Amino acid sequence: xxxxxxxxxxxxxxxxxxxxxxxxxxxxxxxxxxxxxxxxxxxxxxxxxxxxxxxxxxxxxxxxxxxxxxxxxxxxxxxxxxxxxxxxxxxxxxxxxxxxxxxxxxxxxxxxxxxxxxxxxxxxxxxxxxxxxxxxxxxxxxxxxxxxxxxxxxxxxxxxxxxxxxxxxxxxxxxxxxxxxxxxxxxxxxxxxxxxxxxxxxxxxxxxxxxxxxxxxxxxxxxxxxxxxxxxxxxxxxxxxxxxxxxxxxxxxxxxxxxxxxxxxxxxxxxxxxxxxxxxxxxxxxxxxxxxxxxxxxxxxxxxxxxxxxxxxxxxxxxxxxxxxxxxxxxxxxxxxxxxxxxxxxxxxxxxxxxxxxxxxxxxxxxxxxxxxxxxxxxxxxxxxxxxxxxxxxxxxxxxxxxxxxxxxxxxxxxxxxxxxxxxxxxxxxxxxxxxxxxxxxxxxxxxxxxxxxxxxxxxxxxxxxxxxxxxxxxxxxxxxxxxxxxxxxxxxxxxxxxxxxxxxxxxxxxxxxxxxxxxxxxxxxxxxxxxxxxxxxxxxxxxxx
Numbered sequence: 405x406x407x408x409x410x411x412x413x414x415x416x417x418x419x420x421x422x423x424x425x426x427x428x429x430x431x432x433x434x435x436x437x438x439x440x441x442x443x444x445x446x447x448x449x450x451x452x453x454x455x456x457x458x459x460x461x462x463x464x465x466x467x468x469x470x471x472x473x474x475x476x477x478x479x480x481x482x483x484x485x486x487x488x489x490x491x492x493x494x495x496x497x498x499x500x501x502x503x504x505x506x507x508x509x510x511x512x513x514x515x516x517x518x519x520x521x522x523x524x525x526x527x528x529x530x531x532x533x534x535x536x537x538x539x540x541x542x543x544x545x546x547x548x549x550x551x552x553x554x555x556x557x558x559x560x561x562x563x564x565x566x567x568x569x570x571x572x573x574x575x576x577x578x579x580x581x582x583x584x585x586x587x588x589x590x591x592x593x594x595x596x597x598x599x600x601x602x603x604x605x606x607x608x609x610x611x612x613x614x615x616x617x618x619x620x621x622x623x624x625x626x627x628x629x630x631x632x633x634x635x636x637x638x639x640x641x642x643x644x645x646x647x648x649x650x651x652x653x654x655x656x657x658x659x660x661x662x663x664x665x666x667x668x669x670x671x672x673x674x675x676x677x678x679x680x681x682x683x684x685x686x687x688x689x690x691x692x693x694x695x696x697x698x699x700x701x702x703x704x705x706x707x708x709x710x711x712x713x714x715x716x717x718x719x720x721x722x723x724x725x726x727x728x729x730x731x732x733x734x735x736x737x738x739x740x741x742x743x744x745x746x747x748x749x750x751x752x753x754x755x756x757x758x759x760x761x762x763x764x765x766x767x768x769x770x771x772x773x774x775x776x777x778x779x780x781x782x783x784x785x786x787x788x789x790x791x792x793x794x795x796x797x798x799x800x801x802x803x804x805x806x807x808x809x810x811x812x813x814x815x816x817x818x819x820x821x822x823x824x825x826x827x828x829x830x831x832x833x834x835x836x837x838x839x840x841x842x843x844x845x846x847x848x849x850x851x852x853x854x855x856x857x858x859x860x861x862x863x864x865x866x867x868x869x870x871x872x873x874x875x876x877x878x879x880x881x882x883x884x885x886x887x888x889x890x891x892x893x894x895x896x897x898x899x900x901x902x903x904x905x906x907x908x909x910x911x912x913x914x915x916x917x918x919x920x921x922x923x924x925x926x927x928x929x930x931x932x933x934x935x936x937x938x939x940x941x942x943x944x945x946x947x948x949x950x
Contacts, residue, residue: 429497431490436498440489443577443596444482446674447621447640448508452692452719452740454483463503470502471495482766482790482813482832488883510672513619513643513659521617522654528604528613535606540569544589544605545942548899548906549581550915551593555933558593558601560610563899563906563940566917566929570609575599579623581939582950584649586631588941592649594618594625600636602652605941614652618645624678626687626949633702635687637675644675644689646700646707656707658689658698666695666718677722679949681732683750686710690720690737697737697748711753717742724772725949728783728800732948736785738767745769745787747802759804761796765789770816770895771950773826775846780805784846788814788828795828795842797849806849811837816895820943822902823920825852831894831910838892841907843923855923857891857909857916864923876925881912897938908935 438447444454451457462470474495477485490498538544541562548563556576560569575595584590589606590613598619603610616636624637627649634649642660647653660673673694680687685703688711690696695718699711717739726734734756735748743765744758761767769787777784783800790813797806812833819826825843832838841855843864851867857878864874881889891909898920899906905923907916915935917926944950 429491429493431494431497433494433497433501436490436494437501439576440486442621449502449505450693452674452721457502457505458507459503459505467496467499467503470499474498479834488885510661511620511641512661513638513641513645513657515654515657517641518616518618518645518654518657522614522652523616524614524651525612526604526607526614528650531604531607531611531613535604535608538589538606539608540610541605543942545945547591547605547610547941548897549591549593549937549939549941550908550932550935551578551581551937552932553577553910553934553936556595556597557933558603559932559935560603560605561929563904563942564901566915566927568929568931572601572603572610572612574601579937580625581937582625582627583939583941583944584627584631585629585945588945590649591941592625592627592634594622594636596621596623598622598638598640600625600634600647600652616645616647616652616654618647618654619643623674623676624689626678626680628680628685628687628702629682630685633687633707635678635680635689635700637678637689639674639692642672642674644678644698644700646687646702658700658709660691660694663691663694663696664714665693666715676720677737679723679725679735679737681725681735681750682948683730683732686750688735688748688750690723692720693718695720695739697735697746699750699753711750713748713753713755716746716748716755717744717758720746722769722772724769724774724785726783726785726800727774727948728776735949736769736772736787738769738787740766740768740790743767745785745796745798757802759796759798759802761787761789761804762792762794762807765792765794765796766813767796768815771818771897771947773817773819775819775821775826777847777849779847786817786826786828788817790815790832793830793833793837795826795844808842808844808849808851810842810851811840811854814894818896818898818905819846820898820902820920822898823905825923827896827905827907829894829896829907831892835890839890841893841896853923855893855907855918857893857912859888859890862916862925864925874922874924879928879930881914883911895936895938897940898943899938899940901942906938906940908938910934910936 577596619638718741723737812830
């Protein structure tokens with residue numbers, strides 16, 4: 405009897421504290437967290453896309469169950485499983501680390517530190533004289549960026565034929581790429597490791613001109629429409645950095661280490677999305693944790709903040725601008741902690757309203773979609789949602805007019821004037837659904853067809869009859885353990901003068917090209933490493949804030 409009680413006690417203790425066995429793990433838990441977890445859960449574990457993991461939130465939670473979530477993920481959310489990267493004792497060690505985390509010292513964003521990270525790599529003036537026209541493509545606007553997340557690289561493609569032009573190291577997990585719309589020969593990237601890189605697209609191999617280490621973890625990037633300024637947003641140290649777009653010389657820093665959050669407390673805030681607009685000489689940046697949007701006027705001396713829009717919601721993330729009438733006047737900014745899209749007016753520098761996307765929806769528009777619906781006679785906007793398999797559509801009165809069911813949570817929804825569809829991914833929908841893209845008719849606002857990339861065959865099907873409209877052979881890909889990969893497809897991007905839509909297959913290492921008007925398969929671009937974000941210069945030239 406005593407022995408049975410002892411067994412029960414030991415078992416209970418093992419459930420309550422996984423730390424008994426975490427000592428068998430050799431995993432560098434801090435590095436693993438920084439690489440795989442920090443992007444969603446925050447550098448101080450404060451949460452964001454992912455849950456708040458600070459000890460006060462999780463120290464009383466069942467450690468065994470936390471370990472299981474780490475290994476197997478959580479269905480219906482953005483939380484993936486890490487059983488392919490961690491063993492049970494690794495997950496236990498991660499739980500110990502999280503439950504005993506003491507916090508990191510809040511770093512201050514300083515001009516001195518940013519300037520120390522600025523380097524000129526090639527002479528821009530010499531390149532301009534030597535390469536007056538593009539060497540590798542007919543027009544530099546034909547180029548498409550691809551971010552190879554796990555390879556820490558930027559790839560440049562010829563968007564008219566899919567040919568890989570060059571690959572460049574550009575920092576861990578390159579997050580955003582943009583171009584200078586006034587001078588599209590210049591392109592820029594920012595990595596999660598805080599490195600901003602400038603490229604000359606006219607030069608052979610799209611060579612680097614300069615780089616600047618703006619922080620230790622960063623996200624957003626935008627170029628002013630006049631082509632003079634570039635702004636980057638930091639998670640660590642919290643704040644934004646304004647640079648000269650021709651040299652990357654830092655001009656001003658905007659620290660956010662002490663701001664008022666939605667609960668009225670003074671705390672540090674990360675900076676997420678950065679947005680330029682053709683509506684005025686403004687660049688806006690979102691204070692992720694504080695729920696504010698700041699508007700900077702770059703036409704004035706010392707580049708002052710001329711607008712502070714508070715109370716948008718909790719955990720601000722990405723967003724996009726309106727098209728059509730008064731293009732670029734309104735910023736639609738995702739508040740993932742409040743499940744709304746805040747509508748910020750650049751004209752009045754105020755919050756117009758909040759568009760509710762659904763319970764625990766966590767909107768994530770990515771590049772977002774704005775288009776004119778002829779039947780309604782209105783300009784519409786749309787986002788996908790991370791935790792709900794639905795697309796939220798609103799009109800130019802900012803009223804939700806449709807919630808369209810999809811197969812699972814998504815990260816990106818895209819369109820262009822050359823396609824009749826919204827292309828909405830389901831990349832967070834689990835293995836049964838993350839290989840699908842829903843093509844939604846922009847006029848009827850109904851799912852018109854579904855693109856599915858299987859392990860051996862791809863199809864475009866009618867959602868009502870389930871009849872296959874198109875089929876194609878898919879090259880089978882296996883992971884490091886020899887298991888057949890179900891492609892995770894995401895981020896549809898127009899290319900080739902509007903004829904194509906490029907869709908990344910993250911875990912299959914390739915990009916699928918499809919006819920923009922029908923969804924019919926064209927070909928694959930293979931030999932890539934975890935391709936995620938793509939950016940067509942030609943397409944983005946006409947999109948405000950993109």
